[in-house]
Amino acid sequence: MSDQIVTGEHIDLIDSEHLQRVVKEPLDPGEALTRRFFLAAGGAAGLLYTAALAYPIYRYLASPEEMALNGPAITEVTLKDAQKLVAGSVVMFKFGTAPAMLIHHQDGRWIALTAVCTHLGCTVQYEPQADRIHCACHGGVYNAYTGANVSGPPPKPLKLFKVAVSETGVVVSRS
Amino acid sequence: MTTETIAAPKTAAAKIYDWVDERLGLSELAAFARHKTVPVHSQSFWYYWGGISLFLFLVQCFTGVLLLVYYRPGVEAFESVRQITFVMHFGWLIRSAHAWSANLMIFAILVHMFSVYFMKAYRKPRELGWLSGMALLGIASVFGFSGYLLPMDELSYFATKVGLEIPAAIPSIGPAIANMLRGGPEVSEFTVQRFFALHVVVLPALFLPLLGFHLWLVQRHGNAVPPSEEAKPTTERKNMPFMPNFLRKDLAMWLISLNVLALLASVFPWALGKQFDLNSTTPVPAPAGIHPEWYFMSPFEMLKLLGNVLPGESGEIAGILLFSLGIALWVLIPFYDIKKESGQRARAAHYFGLLAVFALLATTVIGYWTIR
Numbered sequence: 073m074s075d076q077i078v079t080g081e082h083i084d085l086i087d088s089e090h091l092q093r094v095v096k097e098p099l100d101p102g103e104a105l106t107r108r109f110f111l112a113a114g115g116a117a118g119l120l121y122t123a124a125l126a127y128p129i130y131r132y133l134a135s136p137e138e139m140a141l142n143g144p145a146i147t148e149v150t151l152k153d154a155q156k157l158v159a160g161s162v163v164m165f166k167f168g169t170a171p172a173m174l175i176h177h178q179d180g181r182w183i184a185l186t187a188v189c190t191h192l193g194c195t196v197q198y199e200p201q202a203d204r205i206h207c208a209c210h211g212g213v214y215n216a217y218t219g220a221n222v223s224g225p226p227p228k229p230l231k232l233f234k235v236a237v238s239e240t241g242v243v244v245s246r247s
Numbered sequence: 248m249t250t251e252t253i254a255a256p257k258t259a260a261a262k263i264y265d266w267v268d269e270r271l272g273l274s275e276l277a278a279f280a281r282h283k284t285v286p287v288h289s290q291s292f293w294y295y296w297g298g299i300s301l302f303l304f305l306v307q308c309f310t311g312v313l314l315l316v317y318y319r320p321g322v323e324a325f326e327s328v329r330q331i332t333f334v335m336h337f338g339w340l341i342r343s344a345h346a347w348s349a350n351l352m353i354f355a356i357l358v359h360m361f362s363v364y365f366m367k368a369y370r371k372p373r374e375l376g377w378l379s380g381m382a383l384l385g386i387a388s389v390f391g392f393s394g395y396l397l398p399m400d401e402l403s404y405f406a407t408k409v410g411l412e413i414p415a416a417i418p419s420i421g422p423a424i425a426n427m428l429r430g431g432p433e434v435s436e437f438t439v440q441r442f443f444a445l446h447v448v449v450l451p452a453l454f455l456p457l458l459g460f461h462l463w464l465v466q467r468h469g470n471a472v473p474p475s476e477e478a479k480p481t482t483e484r485k486n487m488p489f490m491p492n493f494l495r496k497d498l499a500m501w502l503i504s505l506n507v508l509a510l511l512a513s514v515f516p517w518a519l520g521k522q523f524d525l526n527s528t529t530p531v532p533a534p535a536g537i538h539p540e541w542y543f544m545s546p547f548e549m550l551k552l553l554g555n556v557l558p559g560e561s562g563e564i565a566g567i568l569l570f571s572l573g574i575a576l577w578v579l580i581p582f583y584d585i586k587k588e589s590g591q592r593a594r595a596a597h598y599f600g601l602l603a604v605f606a607l608l609a610t611t612v613i614g615y616w617t618i619r
Contacts, residue, residue, distance in 0.1 A: 128340055128341070129313065129341075131336040132335055132336055132338055132340075132341055134336070135336045135338070138336065139334075
């Protein structure tokens with residue numbers, strides 16, 4: 073019998089001799105509470121309850137991630153006194169939370185780009201003697217003027233920023 | 248001619264069960280659970296409270312680990328708790344649940360202890376259950392005391408400062424003990440860090456095996472019945488199977504406890520007081536109306552009352568001695584009240600229990616009444 077009709081009380085007190093189960097007259101069929109329905113309803117209630125507990129715990133543990141995503145998106149960074157940077161050298165800085173670099177090239181150009189390798193996320197470096205950007209992790213090479221990925225595993229170029237040089241510093245902003 | 252009986256092919260679940268059972272003996276456990284019964288009588292309600300204490304302890308472990316994700320002991324203690332309470336999503340709820348559950352757990356443990364006492368469930372062969380239970384209560388109190396300091400707000404600071412005066416009052420070795428606990432002559436960031444180590448590592452390491460022992464003893468000896476029930480012949484006593492009947496009710500009680508906790512934690516969220524500035528050069532006075540949590544209010548008030556009768560150091564020592572004597576008598580009751588039949592000792596133990604309940608309740612209430 074797949075659906076057992078449980079409408080009455082059952083005594084779960086078991087004396088030393090025998091089990092007693094008292095089933096009263098069932099209600100009319102339309103109102104009968106089937107065991108299957110009861111279990112399904114109970115299961116659904118349990119699931120809702122568990123979800124109600126799990127939701128705050130998830131949000132709690134995900135707080136730093138959410139804060140980083142919703143935090144003020146940095147659109148520009150001012151590097152004080154960076155205009156003094158000698159030609160043919162680089163300064164590493166943070167754009168928001170991500171590493172970035174500002175290169176003052178020999179020909180006078182100022183190039184700023186992200187320093188996160190597009191291969192697996194290592195922080196890249198500028199090599200002045202080779203005038204190139206190199207990733208030490210797996211040997212990726214980028215063009216130090218355009219950010220283009222020229223050799224090695226990186227699949228995408230580095231992103232360029234807008235650079236504005238003034239007498240007091242250099243303003244790097246999203247392009 | 249031979250006939251072979253071909254058994255129905257086993258399901259994957261059954262095969263996995265068999266594999267584990269051959270190695271771990273699960274079927275023995277299942278058989279034990281199937282045969283385990285729980286006595287049914289007018290006082291059966293009290294059987295739930297040990298389980299409720301266990302459940303609330305599990306809640307503490309869970310919420311404690313969650314708090315551990317963002318808590319920073321030491322100089323940043325208050326700031327990290329402030330972040331948990333006001334910055335992290337639902338951090339206030341996790342912290343509130345942890346604080347409320349601590350109080351509810353101590354309450355459940357006390358109900359459990361008193362019901363065991365008055366049912367005389369400490370008698371042979373359950374003496375070790377009583378002793379381990381008292382040790383667990385002691386550790387739970389230290390859990391409460393150490394945890395209370397961790398937010399490093401003004402209330403935490405002064406509660407710890409005052410609380411540590413008690414061991415400090417022990418003659419000759421007292422100050423050394425207190426200094427070791429405090430990590431110096433004053434409550435400082437060293438105190439927070441060592442209380443943190445206590446609360447998160449040392450006390451759990453002590454509590455868990457002892458709890459395991461305590462629970463194993465309950466399985467081994469079964470539930471005790473009160474003397475009135477014991478007087479009945481075995482044929483007249485009622486039992487219910489543990490599986491699924493009592494287990495179902497036990498879990499229902501856990502669910503009710505969880506609901507009560509959820510309501511209290513969300514409707515009455517735990518507050519965070521002002522930061523106690525450890526670097527302040529001007530001494531900070533104790534805030535008005537300072538008092539310990541309710542479970543420490545009784546010894547606090549007893550010491551105060553004794554201090555009125557015997558002022559000064561002698562009063563403190565008398566208070567500690569009296570309290571220690573009371574605890575010692577309480578702990579040793581299984582070795583005093585030994586006879587199965589109701590006799591002089593049984594009655595004396597009963598009255599001692601009533602006296603203890605009355606004294607604890609009265610001093611707790613007086614303590615709250617006299618808060619300035």
